[in-house]
Amino acid sequence: MNRRILLAIPLAAVLACGGEKKAGGTDSSAATASTGSGADLTGAGATFPYPIYSKWFGDYAASTGVKINYQSIGSGGGIRQLTEGTVDFGASDAPMTDAELAKAKGPILHFPTVLGAVVITYNLASITKPLKLSGDAVAQIFAGKITKWSDSRIAALNPGVKLPASDILVVHRSDGSGTTYIFSDYLSAVNTAWAAAPGKGKELSWPVGIGAKGNEGVAGQVKQTGGAIGYTELAYAKQNHLATAAIANQAGEYVEPSIESATAAAAGISAKLPPNTDFRISIVNAPGKGAYPISSFTWLLIPKSIPSAKKQKQITDFLRWYLTKGEVSAASLDYAPLPQPLISTLTARVDSISAGTAP
Amino acid sequence: MSGPEGRAVVEAREGDGATLRIHGAAIGDRVYSSAITFFALCVPFLLLAIAWEIGVAGWPALHKFGFGFLTSSDWDPVKGEFGAAPAIYGTIVSSIIALVLATPLAIGVSLFLSELAPRWLRQPVGFLVDLLAAIPSVVYGLWGIFVLLPVLRDPVMPFLRDTLHLDKTGLFSGPAYGPSMLAAGIILAIMVLPYIASVSREVLLAVPRSQREAALALGATRWEAIWGAVLPYARSGIVGGVILGLGRALGETMAVTMLIGNRPEIAASLFAPGYTMASLLANEFSEASSDAHLSALMAVAFVLFVITLIVNAIARWLVWQVSRNTSGKTA
Numbered sequence: 001m002n003r004r005i006l007l008a009i010p011l012a013a014v015l016a017c018g019g020e021k022k023a024g025g026t027d028s029s030a031a032t033a034s035t036g037s038g039a040d041l042t043g044a045g046a047t048f049p050y051p052i053y054s055k056w057f058g059d060y061a062a063s064t065g066v067k068i069n070y071q072s073i074g075s076g077g078g079i080r081q082l083t084e085g086t087v088d089f090g091a092s093d094a095p096m097t098d099a100e101l102a103k104a105k106g107p108i109l110h111f112p113t114v115l116g117a118v119v120i121t122y123n124l125a126s127i128t129k130p131l132k133l134s135g136d137a138v139a140q141i142f143a144g145k146i147t148k149w150s151d152s153r154i155a156a157l158n159p160g161v162k163l164p165a166s167d168i169l170v171v172h173r174s175d176g177s178g179t180t181y182i183f184s185d186y187l188s189a190v191n192t193a194w195a196a197a198p199g200k201g202k203e204l205s206w207p208v209g210i211g212a213k214g215n216e217g218v219a220g221q222v223k224q225t226g227g228a229i230g231y232t233e234l235a236y237a238k239q240n241h242l243a244t245a246a247i248a249n250q251a252g253e254y255v256e257p258s259i260e261s262a263t264a265a266a267a268g269i270s271a272k273l274p275p276n277t278d279f280r281i282s283i284v285n286a287p288g289k290g291a292y293p294i295s296s297f298t299w300l301l302i303p304k305s306i307p308s309a310k311k312q313k314q315i316t317d318f319l320r321w322y323l324t325k326g327e328v329s330a331a332s333l334d335y336a337p338l339p340q341p342l343i344s345t346l347t348a349r350v351d352s353i354s355a356g357t358a359p
Numbered sequence: 360m361s362g363p364e365g366r367a368v369v370e371a372r373e374g375d376g377a378t379l380r381i382h383g384a385a386i387g388d389r390v391y392s393s394a395i396t397f398f399a400l401c402v403p404f405l406l407l408a409i410a411w412e413i414g415v416a417g418w419p420a421l422h423k424f425g426f427g428f429l430t431s432s433d434w435d436p437v438k439g440e441f442g443a444a445p446a447i448y449g450t451i452v453s454s455i456i457a458l459v460l461a462t463p464l465a466i467g468v469s470l471f472l473s474e475l476a477p478r479w480l481r482q483p484v485g486f487l488v489d490l491l492a493a494i495p496s497v498v499y500g501l502w503g504i505f506v507l508l509p510v511l512r513d514p515v516m517p518f519l520r521d522t523l524h525l526d527k528t529g530l531f532s533g534p535a536y537g538p539s540m541l542a543a544g545i546i547l548a549i550m551v552l553p554y555i556a557s558v559s560r561e562v563l564l565a566v567p568r569s570q571r572e573a574a575l576a577l578g579a580t581r582w583e584a585i586w587g588a589v590l591p592y593a594r595s596g597i598v599g600g601v602i603l604g605l606g607r608a609l610g611e612t613m614a615v616t617m618l619i620g621n622r623p624e625i626a627a628s629l630f631a632p633g634y635t636m637a638s639l640l641a642n643e644f645s646e647a648s649s650d651a652h653l654s655a656l657m658a659v660a661f662v663l664f665v666i667t668l669i670v671n672a673i674a675r676w677l678v679w680q681v682s683r684n685t686s687g688k689t690a
Contacts, residue, residue, distance in 0.1 A: 076648035100648065169536055174621030174638075176436075176646025198437055202646045205435035210538050210632050211621025213642065220504055225512075225536060 039069035041314055045078020045091030048116055048178045048233060049298045052335045056326045066314050075178055082301055088311060090301035093178020095280035107304035110279040111319060111346060112297035115336035117234035117262040118183045120245040123222050126164055130256055132157045134248040135190030141229060142170055143194060144208030149227060171221045171230035174211030176202040182296040183231050186284035235334035249293045250285050261292035262336035270342040305354045312355035319350045410664060417658030428658060434623040441655035443662060445623040449633035454608035456544025457551050462601055465555035473563035474585055492553040500617030503546045508537035516630055533628045538620035541629040546614045551604035558600025562593040599677040606670045612637040636663040
């Protein structure tokens with residue numbers, strides 16, 4: 001017991017520091033929420049969907065009186081806390097691996113909540129229309145194999161566009177992030193060399209470039225440096241009016257990132273899901289018309305059997321609420337809502353959550 | 360001189376008036392002394408407990424990678440291969456840059472404040488220098504991103520590289536993107552400056568007047584008196600201040616993370632991005648989920664802890680040295 005506490009002190013300090021770095025307004029509410037004693041349910045995890053979760057939990061408490069305390073400590077921390085049983089549910093930008101699931105006390109269900117998309121942003125003063133890039137070209141750039149903007153492999157995708165002969169500066173996230181996971185998942189899907197190394201993960205061994213902290217760090221570095229290229233979340237790019245590239249999807253169609261094109265990606269994949277899916281699915285490079293290829297779900301992680309019957313009812317009630325009322329408000333905060341067919345499948349799945357310990 | 364006799368008198372007087380309370384006072388003394396002993400022991404215990412916890416958590420990585428953990432440049436969380444050499448290198452190099460830039464400046468500031476400044480200027484300037492220490496590091500980082508980096512990118516870096524032809528040294532070569540070891544070193548220099556200046560000023564003020572007067576009486580100019588009599592007297596105390604600044608530079612996290620470029624690579628050029636142990640921890644800890652990765656990060660924390668501990672021990676020793684020398688000379 002003592003050892004736990006001692007370990008927790010520096011850990012808490014690190015986590016607290018992590019919290020400080022996020023955008024001002026949202027965090028103070030997280031701090032007050034975490035100290036509030038009246039919470040009925042507690043959850044922890046991903047920072048990316050925190051704004052929409054915060055809105056959902058607020059709206060839900062206002063309409064039903066059930067308080068949900070959510071701490072956006074990062075996906076990894078959410079999975080750890082859920083595994084240790086210190087929270088009622090977790091949240092993650094990347095699905096739990098088989099190894100992580102095996103460590104949990106019981107079966108864990110993945111519930112997709114909203115969609116995130118990753119945009120490619122760049123700083124090229126002479127380009128006015130969105131640059132067109134293929135998955136392969138993006139992979140080559142981030143692997144350091146294309147080093148100049150005037151490279152024939154970029155020029156071929158952008159006929160009639162005069163590209164400068166300047167060097168490309170790659171800017172990537174330095175902090176572990178679901179955004180990096182989605183982006184590298186996409187690059188691994190479209191480029192076999194990338195899949196071999198560096199592969200996919202929340203932190204990578206980047207072949208080239210500069211690491212910047214957070215979406216704001218990447219966007220700031222790209223904005224300041226001519227010839228720079230980086231990636232950020234769709235919501236961040238929209239709110240800050242960044243220049244974004246149109247990316248070729250599986251059908252060869254150049255799609256600009258948007259809420260609609262991210263939802264289209266999910267629709268394209270979910271039409272082909274087997275009935276017994278556990279929803280630990282990647283939707284990068286999705287088929288379907290108008291699908292933006294660098295999209296991903298973000299998940300709530302819910303134990304399949306919940307010991308307390310009261311909590312089981314509260315959690316399942318909330319899940320049904322977000323699938324109906326919550327999804328409607330997602331777009332207001334620049335999150336892409338789930339496609340309709342998926343919502344009905346997930347609603348049916350809520351019933352499989354049982355009270356009592358696992359059989 | 361009169362210490363022991365004075366104390367005896369006081370004790371006798373207390374004994375006269377308080378014979379009835381002696382028993383109670385003894386218990387109170389004992390409670391008090393054990394309480395403060397407990398508090399005093401808490402701190403070293405906490406230090407050891409932290410070291411133990413970090414060491415235990417980092418042991419799997421240290422055991423698995425062995426000495427290679429300190430020498431390998433391969434930091435790949437996807438493959439589960441961890442070598443902290445670039446972060447160790449970056450931590451030390453950025454701190455050295457910081458000290459090279461900050462030390463002359465800090466000594467200049469403290470010499471001015473202790474020797475040359477008119478009395479009315481001494482207080483406000485000293486206060487403002489100390490105030491540098493009160494600025495949160497994230498503010499330094501933001502200032503670095505929006506002011507320092509653009510200035511470095513143009514004109515400072517091209518000037519060093521092309522106009523002064525320093526690229527031939529290898530230290531100032533390559534593209535000038537801004538985020539770099541140099542940027543981190545400069546921001547660290549500003550951050551450690553108040554620590555070094557503050558300690559140096561105190562040490563210089565502690566130099567006895569007789570030291571200066573003697574030098575001046577021998578016909579030394581003011582400069583010769585400072586250089587020949589004051590500075591040598593304060594030297595080891597100033598070194599203590601510098602090492603205190605070094606300890607601070609080694610552990611600085613936020614501002615460095617925002618400016619260093621976060622690239623785990625050892626590059627000769629100071630224009631190239633680098634990494635430090637503290638920024639590595641800040642970047643990767645919150646999202647690290649695999650056991651190997653967590654353990655590697657804990658091992659980095661342990662290495663950083665050990666380095667900082669050694670530096671602080673040296674600082675203590677130097678401060679102790681100077682205080683012993685000073686008391687020896689005044690007697």
